[in-house]
Amino acid sequence: MLEQVIFYTIIAAFLITVLLSPIFIPFLRRLKFGQSIREEGPKSHQKKTGTPTMGGVMILVSITIATLVMTFKFSEPSTETYLLLLVTLGFGLLGFLDDFIKVVMKRNLGLTSKQKLLGQIVISVIFYFVYRQTEGFVPEITIPATDLSINVGWLYIVVIIFWLVGFSNAVNLTDGLDGLVSGTAAIAFGAFAVLAWYQHQYDIAIFSVAVAGAVLGFLVFNAHPAKVFMGDTGSLALGGAIAAIALLTKLELLLVIIGGVFVIETLSVILQVASFKTRGKRIFKMSPLHHHYELSGWSEWRVVVTFWTVGLLFAVLGIYLEVWI
DSSP states (O other), X not given: OHHHHHHHHHHHHHHHHHHHHHHHHHHHHHTTOBOXXXXXXXXXXXXXXXXXXXXXXHHHHHHHHHHXXXXXXXXXXXXXXXXXXXXXXXXXXXXXXXXXXXXXXXXXXOSOHHHHHHHHXXXXXXXXXXXXXXXXXXXXXXXXXXXXXXXXXXXXXXXXXXXXXXXXXXXXXXXXXXXXXXHHHHHHHHHHHHHHHHTTOHHHHHHHHHHHHHHHHHHHHHSSSOSOOOHHHHXXXXXXXXXXXXXXXXOTTHHHHHTHHHHHHHHHHHHHHHHHHHXXXXXXXXXXXXXXXXXXXXXXXXXXXXHHHHHHHHHHHHHHHHHTO
């Protein structure tokens, strides 16, 4: 029965996104919700100007419907299910406001960094206070591939804020090429679905495959050349969601491995800024890292497929460390 629920969840989420897209994409185009391409980015990206954005709304609708319908089919939704939806929709709403300001109000940078950070922190704090009321709450960080864990006590709220804010921004930074985040996110959420199943946290497994199915459905229209972009609506939501899953499964540090592509992309930005400010020199031709390879002569498709492959290797490594060691 549970295997069928998992299978039907990913299929349902995939189909909802695929069926919504031919309706929603023209709607976005009629509203002139087109992407503005920043001038400092690769010149080859200028041709993407006007491509409909805010497609993350389709992903959020698909995740919510598939998760709730299939969870009710299996059992009553748990507090964990509602927590995951809270974070996903909360960060998605924050991203939607950012996209709306960029596209409709024609402010290319969207929300200010302070406004976005404040919103992310508020959602993270709400997550903490709800999570601490659940039976599964333990303020510990588990060390991958060991039986060790560190009880951090009240500092766990700092861990939660850092993880949710950090990974939502990391996925957002990675969303710079057609299909890059859609593919890497599908792989990462698939890995956490396996691990949640292994830990008998079936509600989390159902949510994870719902996200995987939704982004795979989105990938049909987001693969190069993209017909729609997810925008911050999608990328912030996906980053928050995967961080929340890692926290609820007590696999916080393993996310650094499974989400390795997102971590590397973020580190490339940090290193680039630090190097330029301290030495006046850049390490990469452009950051995040995917732009470096573009400017090195790689085709966009080659960069994306390479990053998908690396993401898959990280996901397999993460599963191996948790299940077989």
